[in-house]
Every structure is written in C-alpha cells, then in structure tokens.
Amino acid sequence: MYHFEFPGISGGFIGVDVFFVISGFVITGLLTRQMDQGGFRFGDFYARRIRRLVPAFLLVSTVTFLIISPFYIGDDYYIFAKSWLASLMGISNLYYFTELSQYFAPETRSLSLLHTWSLAVEEQFYLLWPAATLWAWRSGQLTRSPLVFLALLIAALLLSVYLAHTHPKAAFYLPPARLFEFMLGAGVALYGHRLPTLGPRQAEALAVAGVAMILATAVFLTSNDPFPGFNALWPTLGTAMVIQAGLVQPGTVTARLLSLPVMVFLGGLSYSLYLWHWPPVALLHYQLIELTWPIRLGLLAAVLLASWLGYKLVENPLRRRPWNFKRAFKILVLVPLLIIWAIQSTIRIADDLSFRIPEERRDLYKIIVQNDSADVxxxxxxxxxxxxVRDQACLFGQPLAEGERPDSVLIGDSHAIALIGFMEVFLESTDLSLLMVTQASTPFIPGELTEQAFPGDEEKIVRNRALTEYLKQEPMTVFISAWWNSYLRSTDFHDYFVATIDWLLDQGHRVVVLEGVPELPSDAHAQCRLKGLEDCSIDAADAAEQRRDFNRFQRDVQARFPSVNWIDPSRVLCDAERCQTVLDGIPLYRDESHLNYIGAQEIGQAFRARFGNPLEPLKALAADSGTPAP
Incomplete structure (x- = not known):
C-alpha cells in the first residue's frame, strides 16, 4: 500500500523491517531444532534456500524484463540488466548502494528490481547466521549466555543508530544497520521460553501493544526521518512482542485475527507478493502514469492474481523438489547467471533500439539520450x-590568434556545461571569445574557501585552486553557474557563493550569473515526448518554490553588488501557470535537472527572439566603463 501510494501510510516501508524480525525468528528456530536433532547440514540448508527463493525471483524478473523492454531505453535498460544480475547473485543491495551514490544516479522510483535490496540483505544474513549459530550451539553459548546475546543486540542497535545519522544511504542498504532486527527475532526463538510466563490478559496486552507500535510507525514515520536506527526499533520490537505473545498464549484475539484464513492465505503468498508488487509500479512511474484510485485497486487485484499463480505453478512446486545443493545451484543459479550475463553484455555492446522505439520517435531519443553537453x-x-584544457576544444565564439587570451570564461559544474548550447546561440553574433572550464560537482569557490567547502576532496580543491590562479591574471567577463537549487539549501554554500562573487569583482572581473532552469519531477519526465505524452509542462508554482533559496541568494548579491548581471533561461519557459519542458517539439532536458545540448540551444534561440541577445548590453556596459569587453 505504501508503494501503491495509498494515503496515510507514509512509513509503510517498515514492512521490510517487520519481515527481517520474522525471518530471524523462523531461521533461528529452524537451525536450532535441526542442530538439537543432529540433522543440520550446510548443503541442505542452502539448497532449501535456493529452491525457496530463486524460482519465483526468476519468474518475476524474466516477466519484468520482457514487459519493460519496449519502454526502457538507454542507460535505464542497461541498469535493469545489471541489477538483474546483481539480484540473482544476492548483492543487489551493494549494487544499488553504489549506483545510487553516484552524481548522475538513476531515479529510484523507476528501478524495477529496486525492492530486491532487502532480499539481498536477507540472503547475506543466511550466509553468516548459520555458521554463527552452529558455533554458539557447539560451544554451549546458545543456552548459557542470554546476557551476552542481549549485549550484542544492543551494540547492533547502537551501530544502526550511528549509521542512520552519519551514513544514511549505507544504513539503508547494507546489513550492519539491519542486524539488530534479525537478532530481535532470533532472540525470541532462542530465549522467549525463558521469559516470565504471561497470562491471557498480559499476552493480549503485549500483542496489542506490538501491533499498535507497527501500525503507528507505518502511519507517522516518513521517508525524511533517520532510518533505520531508533525509528526502526519500534516496529521491529513490536513484531517481536507479537511473536512472543503468540508463542505463550496462542488463543489471544490478536493471534486469532492473524490466524484467519485470509491472513494465512496472504502469508502464504507473501514472498510472491513482495516480488510482484513493485515492478509494475516502477514501470508506471517510468511512463509518467499517475497512480489513481482505479489504478491502485487494479494493481492490487493484478498482483494478487500473479502472486497466486506464481505460488501455485512455480514457487511451491519447485521448493519441494528433492534437489541437493549442487543441482539446485547449477539449475537455478549458475545457468540463469550465464544467460542474464549474456543479455546484459548484448545490451551494453549492441543494444538495437530499432525494435523497441517507434521510428517516428527515434530522433527524439537521439536528442535526449545522445546529446549530453558533457559528452559533446x-x-x-x-x-x-x-x-x-585551454585550446580550441574548449573555446567558443570568436577564434583566437596564437597566444591570445579569451575575454570571457564560463565556470561551474555539470549545470554550467549544460548551458553551453544556450550560450553558443548568443556568441554567434558577437566578437566575443569564451573559454569553458567545468567539472562534475565542482562549482567554483576560490582560494582557501574551496578547502572549507570541500574538505578532503582533493580533486575539487585542485581544480578550484588552478582556476583561481588563472582568474588572478587579468580581468575578464566571468559567467558562473552551478546547481543552485541543490547547493543553496546550505547556508554555508550561500555564504561561499556570495564570497566568490565578492572575490571575482575584487579581481576586476565583470560577473554574470547564469540562473538555472526548473527541475523536473523525475528523470523520466525528461523523456515525456518519447513516451507519447502531449502535455509535458510542469506546475509553475512548483518551479517557483524550487527557486526560493536562489531568490534569497540573488537578493543578497544584488543588495551588495549591484554591478552583477543575471541571465535567466527560464524566462522563455515559464508563465504564471506552467513551465514548458518542450519547445517547438524539441525536448529540452536530458534528466531531472540538466538540459540536453540541443534543448539548451533551442532555449537560446527562443530567448534571443523574445528578449534580444543578453551579451550585447554587457559589451556596451564594458565599453562605457572602460573595462575589458566581455
């Protein structure tokens, strides 16, 4: 329901954590019973896990691959293939942690196998826990040391709290921050029988309190809260309480409700439901289709049907096959790995778009996907x-003679280079020469300030130091841009940028701030026309809200440095109601916040037609003041 965007369930993602507790309880109970009976074998354990988990995953992931193939394009298609391979290997959490930590990370809501990160965490738990349990059982620690277990549990919780606040992405995707959740379930399996006996009323109160903790967290927690850490303790502790109450008093109202046929039916389908529910939502997000109530209810019905069929035809029959570890691994893991690897390699090396993109839309694809200014x-x-680079490769406008310096420079990060097509339109009709110096995630901040802004990031510091020395040589017109909407959320960066403009003016430069363009609701929105939608505009009120921090920065700069000039590309995109993301049939963006090269040129043409060339007044001002012309 959380992923289907049902209202009022802002913390529904805690379902994963509830499951981890159940998994810890079930697996630990299974292991200790087998060890007590002398029947535990690592090969048998992992053979059962493969037969239990892999067949349903192969079914869902293969169907997903076939369904998304006509829709996912470019890197999105290749990212699916990589995640498919990583998911089967049980490392999708590591893959997504790495992939989503990059600067140009994909948009999470369109990743069809994103939900398998939690399956990978569970599988990694399976790699460690049986060996740890066997060691503790053989040494007698399982029965002798509940206090040691409790101390380890508290340590694991504190580690989760620490990671949630200091390394939130690692805490979310990697096992250490989730270990205490498995241990809560394991603790009930190991020591629940040693806790004080509960009467029916006490057990009922414990179970009701546990359910209340789960539901309250699902309703009141949001994705903006630190997680897991302490916020994950409440639903997981609540789950452990429900399990414990059911063990000592199976006749409570809560236990009877959880034992109703419909609940048992859903419990039986839970793994298939988990696998099937997310891929269609990701595809709808990718196609920019809103999850209306009819769609939500239709998804519920379709996912239930697919889960039931998958459970009956694939999951349940194959889990009962008497295959040993070697055979199960070969049939269900090794052979599919080779096939998926071949598919991934084919997509990477020779992905033929002709069968996946209608011919009339291929030009749009080339504009969006194959015209990144950073590649051009x-x-x-x-x-x-x-x-x-200071030679002709990065010089625009008027050609320069040997040894001659350009009279202007464009500096900044990827958002600066994304505007070069916009600038080229204006440079065509002038005698200006412009050098472009940009680097990913590296807005210009001069001198010692750059060490404060990017502590420990040697690449950014070295670039900004080199650019600082270059800008000290003689006055120029400096066009400066950055991902304003991101950096200016920080008051520190607000101050850094104000100080940067102060420093540039102090060096005698004429400063021109290139403003940003409205950001899209998602990366997928950049491909709006490619998906066949007619209206690709976005709400102007949302765009105005995005500019709030930039507007404050602009007011501060204008008050202190009135000589600074401003060029706003969004003037040709936005009116009072809507902001356009397509002009004259040309898609303007390549992702959520970057223009594509042709789109930037299109905005430049429209800007010049409506408002004239913004560089001409700058040249006139420079001539009147006797400073070097831009």
Missing part, C-alpha cells in the same frame, strides 16, 4: 583537473 564537449568537463 568532453575535454571541457572530463579533462585534466589542474591543467584544464
């Missing part, structure tokens, strides 16, 4: 950090 002008973005 790669030396100006991915060149050497210290000795940045």
């Amino acid at each position: 002008h790669e030396p100006c973005f991915k060149g050497p950090t210290r000795d940045f």
